[in-house]
Amino acid sequence: MLMKIKTLPFLLAGFSTVFAAICSNGKTVGNAACCQLFPLLADLQENLFDSPCNEPVREVLHLAFHDAMGFSIRGGVGGGSDGSIITFASIETTFPENTALVGVIGWVTPLIARHNFSDGDFLHFAAAVGIATCPGAPRPNFLLGRPQARAPAESGLVPNASDSVTAILARFADVNINPSEVVALLAAHSVAADYDTDPVIPGAPFDTTPGIFDTQIFTEVLLRGVLFPGNGSNVGEVLSPLRGEVRLQSDFEIARDSRTACLWKELVGNQARMQSQFKAAFSSLSVTGQNTAAMVDCSDVIPIPAPVTVPPFFPQGFTSADIEDFCPSVQLPPLSTLPGPAPIVDSA
Numbered sequence: 001m002l003m004k005i006k007t008l009p010f011l012l013a014g015f016s017t018v019f020a021a022i023c024s025n026g027k028t029v030g031n032a033a034c035c036q037l038f039p040l041l042a043d044l045q046e047n048l049f050d051s052p053c054n055e056p057v058r059e060v061l062h063l064a065f066h067d068a069m070g071f072s073i074r075g076g077v078g079g080g081s082d083g084s085i086i087t088f089a090s091i092e093t094t095f096p097e098n099t100a101l102v103g104v105i106g107w108v109t110p111l112i113a114r115h116n117f118s119d120g121d122f123l124h125f126a127a128a129v130g131i132a133t134c135p136g137a138p139r140p141n142f143l144l145g146r147p148q149a150r151a152p153a154e155s156g157l158v159p160n161a162s163d164s165v166t167a168i169l170a171r172f173a174d175v176n177i178n179p180s181e182v183v184a185l186l187a188a189h190s191v192a193a194d195y196d197t198d199p200v201i202p203g204a205p206f207d208t209t210p211g212i213f214d215t216q217i218f219t220e221v222l223l224r225g226v227l228f229p230g231n232g233s234n235v236g237e238v239l240s241p242l243r244g245e246v247r248l249q250s251d252f253e254i255a256r257d258s259r260t261a262c263l264w265k266e267l268v269g270n271q272a273r274m275q276s277q278f279k280a281a282f283s284s285l286s287v288t289g290q291n292t293a294a295m296v297d298c299s300d301v302i303p304i305p306a307p308v309t310v311p312p313f314f315p316q317g318f319t320s321a322d323i324e325d326f327c328p329s330v331q332l333p334p335l336s337t338l339p340g341p342a343p344i345v346d347s348a
């Protein structure tokens, strides 16, 4: 894929010099090793992420998250963001937390076979490319160089929606992710949908704009819950403010817990802050258990996402009076209310 290496020296702070390369498709990258990613990028764009922020985007991101959690700073439970959830799919998809991921592994398997990357590089590159198709997303970083996974992760390492905030924060701390990063990572639920928590309404999103990587999740999870959108209360589900929208117990509690409520409220209506915090936290998540010193920064291969065009809002019928405020010291930004009656949120 590399056509020629042009020695374009870029002087960086500290006077170190790096050399850019021009790949055969005419794109300039900071490191020639990154050129090999362009055929995979094109394949993903044509054959998996062929519309912005689609179901494969959500499912690949979900898969990458579950893969990343297969690690502990104390060692011994898995290789983290190493693609083991694909390499050892026959084992890891028997874990209760991963049974719903069989389908997406089937979707990505032919793409993996057409390229020459480790399963970990494939998965975490695909997740970054997928996020970048969502309007409003930050441009994720991507580091190349994960060795092929050597062993499956253990079961039980991914938090459940019914877990306590203490248990959730402890599990993330064990992969080196702090509470502020946990809150920022939950921006992923702005483009997510639910299939298993309440199976009678498959595809029910967690906010009113599942096709946009925005801050609505942070606003809408703070609205007072009044109904169950499906067949009543399920494990891990709590009252939702809107018909058609599922609310996870974990999102609800993280938004209200004294350790995380202010971090959550700071992201309400603040797209720029959400983007920068998600980008940083997702960088960490995508390299859990990896030796980043041996990896090459190929972030410049990731496309630049389209901006979000709709300003943050309260859904129809809601105002700041409907917010359950667990952090009075943080001011809510002024948000206008969409006109009309309260909506029934469409499945994603």
Ligand code: HEM
Residues within 6 Å of the ligand: 058, 059, 061, 062, 065, 100, 159, 160, 161, 162, 168, 185, 186, 188, 189, 191, 192, 193, 194, 195, 196, 197, 198, 236, 248, 250
């Ligand atoms: C507190 C930790 C978390 C819990 C308890 C949690 C729980 C859940 C649950 C229960 C679902 C619905 C799954 C289904 O029914 O199909 C879901 C969906 C999803 N989650 Fe999370 N999650 C957490 C953190 C994250 C993080 C850190 C990410 C990524 C950065 C993420 C990305 C997603 C995505 C993309 C989906 C949608 C999958 C789809 O549409 O098929 N989650 N999550």
